[in-house]
Amino acid sequence: MRLSKYLIPTLKEVPSDAQIISHxxxxxxxxxxxxxxxxxxxxxxxxxxxxxxxxxxxxEMDRSGALEVITPILVPRDFLEISGRYEIxxxxxxxxxxxHQNEYALGPTHxxxxxxxxxxxxxxxxxxxxNLYQIHYKFRDEIRPRYGVIRTREFVMKDAYSFHIDEQxxxxxxxxxxxxxxxxxxxxxxxxxxxxxxxxAMGGSGSEEFMxxxxxxxxxxxxxxxxxxxxxxxxxxxxxxxxxxxIPEQDRELIDTPNVxxxxxxxxxxxxxxxDFIKTxxxxxxxxxxMVLIRGDLDVNEVKLNNALGGVEVVLPEQEEIIQKLSxxxxxxxxxxLIKEIEIIADNxxxxxxxxxxxxxxxxxxxxxxxxxxxxxxxxxADLRIVKEGDQCIECKSPIRSFKGVEVGHIFKLxxxxxxxxxxxxxxxxxxxxxxxxxxxxxxxxxxxAAVIEHSHDKDGIIWPLSIAPYQVIIIxxxxxxxxxxxxxxxxxxxxxxxxxxxxxxxxxxxPGVKFKDADLIGIPxxxxxxxxxxxxxxxxxxxxxxxGFNLVPVKDVVDxxxxxxxxxxxxxxx
RNA sequence: CGGGCAGUAGCGCAGCUCGGUUAGCGCACUAGACUGGGGGUCUAGGGGUCGCAGGUUCAAAUCCUGUCUGCCCGACCA
Numbered sequence: 001m002r003l004s005k006y007l008i009p010t011l012k013e014v015p016s017d018a019q020i021i022s023h024x025x026x027x028x029x030x031x032x033x034x035x036x037x038x039x040x041x042x043x044x045x046x047x048x049x050x051x052x053x054x055x056x057x058x059x060e061m062d063r064s065g066a067l068e069v070i071t072p073i074l075v076p077r078d079f080l081e082i083s084g085r086y087e088i089x090x091x092x093x094x095x096x097x098x099x100h101q102n103e104y105a106l107g108p109t110h111x112x113x114x115x116x117x118x119x120x121x122x123x124x125x126x127x128x129x130x131n132l133y134q135i136h137y138k139f140r141d142e143i144r145p146r147y148g149v150i151r152t153r154e155f156v157m158k159d160a161y162s163f164h165i166d167e168q169x170x171x172x173x174x175x176x177x178x179x180x181x182x183x184x185x186x187x188x189x190x191x192x193x194x195x196x197x198x199x200x201a202m203g204g205s206g207s208e209e210f211m212x213x214x215x216x217x218x219x220x221x222x223x224x225x226x227x228x229x230x231x232x233x234x235x236x237x238x239x240x241x242x243x244x245x246x247i248p249e250q251d252r253e254l255i256d257t258p259n260v261x262x263x264x265x266x267x268x269x270x271x272x273x274x275x276d277f278i279k280t281x282x283x284x285x286x287x288x289x290x291m292v293l294i295r296g297d298l299d300v301n302e303v304k305l306n307n308a309l310g311g312v313e314v315v316l317p318e319q320e321e322i323i324q325k326l327s328x329x330x331x332x333x334x335x336x337x338l339i340k341e342i343e344i345i346a347d348n349x350x351x352x353x354x355x356x357x358x359x360x361x362x363x364x365x366x367x368x369x370x371x372x373x374x375x376x377x378x379x380x381x382a383d384l385r386i387v388k389e390g391d392q393c394i395e396c397k398s399p400i401r402s403f404k405g406v407e408v409g410h411i412f413k414l415x416x417x418x419x420x421x422x423x424x425x426x427x428x429x430x431x432x433x434x435x436x437x438x439x440x441x442x443x444x445x446x447x448x449x450a451a452v453i454e455h456s457h458d459k460d461g462i463i464w465p466l467s468i469a470p471y472q473v474i475i476i477x478x479x480x481x482x483x484x485x486x487x488x489x490x491x492x493x494x495x496x497x498x499x500x501x502x503x504x505x506x507x508x509x510x511x512p513g514v515k516f517k518d519a520d521l522i523g524i525p526x527x528x529x530x531x532x533x534x535x536x537x538x539x540x541x542x543x544x545x546x547x548x549g550f551n552l553v554p555v556k557d558v559v560d561x562x563x564x565x566x567x568x569x570x571x572x573x574x575x
Numbered sequence: 576c577g578g579g580c581a582g583u584a585g586c587g588c589a590g591c592u593c594g595g596u597u598a599g600c601g602c603a604c605u606a607g608a609c610u611g612g613g614g615g616u617c618u619a620g621g622g623g624u625c626g627c628a629g630g631u632u633c634a635a636a637u638c639c640u641g642u643c644u645g646c647c648c649g650a651c652c653a
Binding site for chain 2: 009010013014019089109140146218316479482516520532
């Protein structure tokens with residue numbers, strides 16, 4: 001492609017609404033433009049990169065034995081009601097009504113569509129296992145799209161759905177997907193960390209996320225400093241060595257704590273450790289309220305709380321509501337002397353508190369020396385705490401660290417949630433009707449572009465790995481008006497094209513500095529400079545984007561050298 | 576949805592406090608000349624309903640009201 005005929009609208013200045021480097025560079029390099037909130041158009045260069053990634057995903061999925069399908073982007077409301085996700089997704093789905101008043105959602109994911117598709121084709125156990133995938137646009141009406149292409153409303157996603165007769169078969173495909181994902185991300189030049197994750201509203205047992213370490217990541221990952229334990233903070237558990245059991249229980253005592261509300265304030269006021277406190281929170285889920293107890297130095301993990309309460313979304317209600325409906329004084333909550341009946345669920349850390357401190361449910365009063373079962377009853381214990389840096393690893397008790405990550409892939413074992421709901425069945429060897437179980441596997445394709453840029457760039461721009469670079473080579477004649485330079489440039493351009501190398505020829509009549517800056521910004525991995533100095537030696541300069549120096553290479557050898565370098569690099573990325 | 580900030584040329588911004596010729600600057604763009612190894616120089620140009628609507632006023636980019644959009648923080652994020 002000749003640059004004089006191409007559309008590469010590079011920007012010198014950073015658009016003011018781009019915060020993170022990948023977003024800035026994607027705009028500056030002319031890959032994308034914003035259409036409206038969370039919606040981006042792709043310019044020619046961006047499309048090429050996206051297609052490269054899609055091709056890698058497709059090749060590896062095909063290689064794994066998965067079969068590509070396409071289901072409609074619009075998902076009928078009926079399907080979502082069958083699976084129960086019409087409610088669960090709620091406002092996250094963009095809904096629309098056709099001329100016949102039928103309601104649809106723009107598919108946020110396609111468990112329903114694919115399950116419904118396959119249900120009619122599945123008859124015998126011999127049809128299983130099978131893994132169906134598709135690559136197309138998904139839409140989620142995110143509350144707050146941000147970080148450029150990392151969190152958009154419309155995005156390209158590869159989603160796959162596998163069907164099995166038993167757990168063992170599901171495990172095989174699950175593991176196959178895990179290794180396939182590793183290959184895909186490696187080929188894109190990404191280092192990913194597989195982490196245990198919450199399976200949340202998807203339902204199901206096992207789940208792993210593929211995270212790219214990045215400061216701009218939206219997920220917090222907990223990692224053991226010694227053993228290999230890694231988990232999303234939503235799911236992470238830790239060891240708790242706090243024990244207080246051998247202290248004798250004392251009688252509870254009501255203490256005046258005028259206008260002393262927070263744990264911080266009360267602990268100073270009473271000269272007590274945070275660990276002696278029974279932190280009391282009231283959550284609302286659906287129409288119900290629940291009182292949550294956790295040790296004063298810990299915080300509640302709302303995802304764990306959701307799961308403990310059966311997956312219903314919990315929210316912290318407005319303070320007025322607590323006062324009105326439960327007659328509880330904010331700032332002085334506690335599990336003792338409750339006026340109205342309310343379910344109490346406690347984090348495991350509460351079990352070991354002896355002679356604890358909590359609010360007295362009376363304004364400006366706290367209790368000290370309260371003890372479980374003697375002063376209050378807990379209906380249920382669960383692990384509800386947020387694991388944080390410095391906690392002890394559940395496996396080996398070593399200190400835990402945390403890092404931020406961008407989620408580029410997610411694999412789930414789903415069980416029979418969807419197959420049961422959609423009444424999918426097949427005949428087993430004995431002729432009995434059975435319900436298959438499912439797995440589901442997603443990759444955020446558009447997000448991969450941003451993730452790659454985040455960790456592969458320098459002050460001059462993007463540094464694409466060869467595997468997903470929009471073009472592999474760019475030829476820059478220093479002075480396009482120079483006959484000799486132009487002749488050599490055109491010849492190399494033709495020769496490389498003839499060898500199926502993707503090559504850009506910068507035939508614009510611009511000063512060399514501008515061309516170099518553009519080439520660096522858009523991140524073409526291999527550059528050929530053609531200037532008088534090198535031509536005097538029948539050579540050109542061969543420069544790699546990721547390296548600072550260059551090599552003088554005889555004109556006659558350039559094509560072979562490039563072919564060699566490209567195959568070498570691509571092989572390395574595939575290993 | 577709550578809190579904060581912003582909307583003036585394709586991009587980045589000034590002007591607004593304290594209303595008053597023709598709304599500016601840099602980059603980009605067009606034409607020409609010089610130039611030619613890391614975003615060149617000069618000359619001459621084009622491009623604006625000052626987000627939108629209403630109001631105050633002799634007069635509004637500027638003051639007031641409403642509204643839309645975007646960004647940041649939070650809530651949210653299978």
